[in-house]
Amino acid sequence: MTHARQHPIQVVAHRGASDEAPEHTLAAYKKAIEDGADALECDVRLTADGHLVCVHDRRVNRTSNGRGAVSALELADLATLDFGSWKSRDEEPDWEHRPEDREATSVLTLERLLELVADAGRQVELAIETKHPTRWAGQVEERLLLLLKRFGLDAPESAAESPVRVMSFSARSLHRVRAASPTLPTVYLMQFVSPRLRDGRLPAGVRIAGPSIRVVRNHPAYIERLKRAGHQVHVWTVNEPHDVDLCAGLGVDAIITNRPRAVLRQLDR
Ligand code: G3P
């Protein structure tokens, strides 16, 4: 299949190069940058003492050697945990855990990830997903925008020029972001097609749709409708070659994948 497009499809490393290295660790994000990913995806949660850390699950049990909810732990508690050793127990034997490289698999703060991107030596975009924003009544977005401000990323001249975008399954969370920072692009994530949005509309002010690959497989006409309505479409989580082809054929704008190197290769990049 050829991919004749005006703009190349952006390849976004989901939780870093998370197929090969433990998700949401510095090791996974460094690998994604080395592999040539255009952008990095990360989930953010607030710790008990108000730090934004990159962790997907509500609890740390699956991806570390600790237990408990992120929201009940302080950053210092999280810093004692190892977020890498679970991967060597996983079915993926490629990952070589090196406990002596503490930082590679320590809890990753969003601040450290922003530093990594700033030092990447090339343009690497960041797609930040707010997790459980309703529980914190605006604090996740508030902290996020403060942090982005420190890096000069909170108020881009225009959405098209922004190297950062904020994603969420919560329209309210995206609304909070836009109210504080109208030019920061927002992505509305969807696991199914809500009857209310079937005609290709998105929540007010949102210009980017973030459907799952299942939505794309089951409702390709909906994806075409979104494109006709002028929206960008960023699809997650696209790991299989036939799904990459499906997305390319539909003209999606970004593919969010655990395997950035393989997807780039498939897209002849
Ligand atoms: O990129 C969006 C995707 O990450 C949403 O699902 O559960 O992997 O955060 P999840």
Ligand code: CA
């Ligand atoms: Ca996510």
